[in-house]
Amino acid sequence: MARLARVEVLAADEIAIVHVTNRVVRRYFLLGNDPVTGKNFDHRKRWLDEQLIHQARHFGIDLLC
Template sequence: MTSARRTLIDAETTPYYHIINRCVRRAYLCSEDTVSGKSFEHRRGWIVDKIKALSSIFCIDICAYTVMNNHYHLVLKS
């Protein structure tokens, strides 16, 4: 069952959150796919630009981020 965000996030406890999002089925987000030989490195810039744009829209501070081959990490401050 889903829960309301106000019950999940308590800014008084900590304003910082570590968020992870990864690809499914061993798909490549960035880097070179060893099977097909295709390079997806161009996506890294797209993802960084989108993170910056969304942070300004939703008024969330990004303390740190990293974009890996098949996932990315964000440290957010509410």
């Protein structure tokens, strides 16, 4: 199923609050516990928060989290 392009969904001249997600690889756990391997990836939460804050400084966005 084809998705609409962002340009068709978001107006460039309007301010919007957008929840953006992306799936990178099937069965890949970025955070939390992987039930199959038993590995815990909670150590990535701080790194991810720091990266989001860093990136927000360079782009015209505010993080609401």
